[in-house]
Amino acid sequence: MAIISTAGLARTFLTRSGPVQAVRSVDLTVREGEILGFLGPNGAGKTTTLRMLTTLLEPTGGAATVAGHDLAADPAGVRRVCGYVAQSGGVDPQISVREELVTQGRLYRLTRARAAERAEELARELDLTELLDRKCGALSGGQRRRLDIAMALTHHPKVLFLDEPTTGLDPGSRADLWDLVRRLRDEHGTTVFLTTHYLDEADALSDRLVVVDRGVVVAEGTPGALKLEYGGSIDASLQDTFLAITGRSAGPADQTPVAV
Amino acid sequence: MLLHDTALVYGRYLRQSLRSRFALLFGVLMPLLYLLFFGPLLTDLPLGGGGSSWQVLVPGLLLQLGLFGASFAGFSIIIEKGHGVVERMRVTPVSRLALLLGRVLRDATVFVFQAVLLVLAAVVMGLRAPLAGVLIGFAFVALLTVSLAALSYALAMRMDTPQSFGPAVNALTMPSMLLSGLMLPMTLGPAWLNALSHLMPFRYLVDAVRDAYVGRYTTPHMLYGVLVAAGLTALSVTVGTRVFRTA
Numbered sequence: 173m174a175i176i177s178t179a180g181l182a183r184t185f186l187t188r189s190g191p192v193q194a195v196r197s198v199d200l201t202v203r204e205g206e207i208l209g210f211l212g213p214n215g216a217g218k219t220t221t222l223r224m225l226t227t228l229l230e231p232t233g234g235a236a237t238v239a240g241h242d243l244a245a246d247p248a249g250v251r252r253v254c255g256y257v258a259q260s261g262g263v264d265p266q267i268s269v270r271e272e273l274v275t276q277g278r279l280y281r282l283t284r285a286r287a288a289e290r291a292e293e294l295a296r297e298l299d300l301t302e303l304l305d306r307k308c309g310a311l312s313g314g315q316r317r318r319l320d321i322a323m324a325l326t327h328h329p330k331v332l333f334l335d336e337p338t339t340g341l342d343p344g345s346r347a348d349l350w351d352l353v354r355r356l357r358d359e360h361g362t363t364v365f366l367t368t369h370y371l372d373e374a375d376a377l378s379d380r381l382v383v384v385d386r387g388v389v390v391a392e393g394t395p396g397a398l399k400l401e402y403g404g405s406i407d408a409s410l411q412d413t414f415l416a417i418t419g420r421s422a423g424p425a426d427q428t429p430v431a432v
Numbered sequence: 433m434l435l436h437d438t439a440l441v442y443g444r445y446l447r448q449s450l451r452s453r454f455a456l457l458f459g460v461l462m463p464l465l466y467l468l469f470f471g472p473l474l475t476d477l478p479l480g481g482g483g484s485s486w487q488v489l490v491p492g493l494l495l496q497l498g499l500f501g502a503s504f505a506g507f508s509i510i511i512e513k514g515h516g517v518v519e520r521m522r523v524t525p526v527s528r529l530a531l532l533l534g535r536v537l538r539d540a541t542v543f544v545f546q547a548v549l550l551v552l553a554a555v556v557m558g559l560r561a562p563l564a565g566v567l568i569g570f571a572f573v574a575l576l577t578v579s580l581a582a583l584s585y586a587l588a589m590r591m592d593t594p595q596s597f598g599p600a601v602n603a604l605t606m607p608s609m610l611l612s613g614l615m616l617p618m619t620l621g622p623a624w625l626n627a628l629s630h631l632m633p634f635r636y637l638v639d640a641v642r643d644a645y646v647g648r649y650t651t652p653h654m655l656y657g658v659l660v661a662a663g664l665t666a667l668s669v670t671v672g673t674r675v676f677r678t679a
Contacts, residue, residue, distance in 0.1 A: 226523050227522075227523065228519055228522055228523060251523055252525055254523070255523075256523045258519055258520065259516075260515065260516035261520075262517050263516075263517065263520070264512070265515065266451065267448075271447075275444055276524070278440050279437075281436070281525065323520065
């Protein structure tokens, strides 16, 4: 069953040098409980798509539903069922981990007592208990990421959007984060929609991949199916498959301008 | 829900202010310096109005405090945008208006607190004014900070770097201060300057507070001051709300 579906989702930015079509037309479906890897070269429209699906940015065309809520008609409904971790994260370095978690719970309309309880639960689940009274600014990269994810899980979202969650993490923290993502799906049935530039990450984590380029979906399928279709063999590397799909390495230079 | 969310956002940012006590006090430094080193120059000058020179200067310094303080309130939101805090809050169901109101009310609290400190210092320097007038002065400071902070946040939501925000705000605040007669009454100046200053909304506010400080509460100045302050607040909060809803 599809938990996210989009049809012709588009966003054009008006800039001084004229309109820029960041996302031209994205059609995709995400099934409930799957981990979807959303790939594409820099400037392909990944973050813009994510920002539209999380109600941060109004689409200029097309439609989408997230967990049964129409993006245009019921953005408040979408916010109640999805969690989002931006590339930059989203905590104040001067504030303690506990205060950020409790305030986040209160933003989701939990009572004071329940929000304090929920902060403890999340800290236990994401191995942050020892860090609760530290300032967010004093956490390591991996700890920060776990906190960002804890914040996004406050309200038990059905869908979790992660924008390049492992960028800048050391290999150990990356491996921990992969385990965490798998656990969320296996134990809570959370659907995870993640963007990444690391193809090994996409390969290891994703049930299915969607590749975007210049604001449109150019390929989708399981990592194996894409390798077979575009890489020529099931044993092809995802790297070669990706290059074959986006045409970035072989062939004559493309003359059309790249969308930002 | 709006009340709940506004209280929540207000609490978060008030705690932020309380954590940096130094910044909390530093804000009164500029008007305090004017009070200490500029105020005594005026004591024997004929400034017009019915009271002492302190009753003319202190209302101006109060509004100067609000003008400079609240106009730069947007800086904090540019920093928060960089940390991703604004977007993180915007994906929760929190009321968009509360994200503005909570911040703006925090600013009003901080600047009224600073205004109280300034008036206490002024009393030591020699200010004598009726209590009701002083309280009316604080009310004007509160309205002014609510308006300017709302506009400042709206502008900051549309700007990406502090480097572009600072100069833009400076270019607006300096002429506003000079042209509204915050330091000295504009009636002392030539007719063209006095006329020009009537285009500045703050002129009406300072005239009203100066009347309040000499115990005149039912003057045309007071009426215009209240109308302009209320209009400015309504306009600014509307602009701010629109930006926070869509940004």
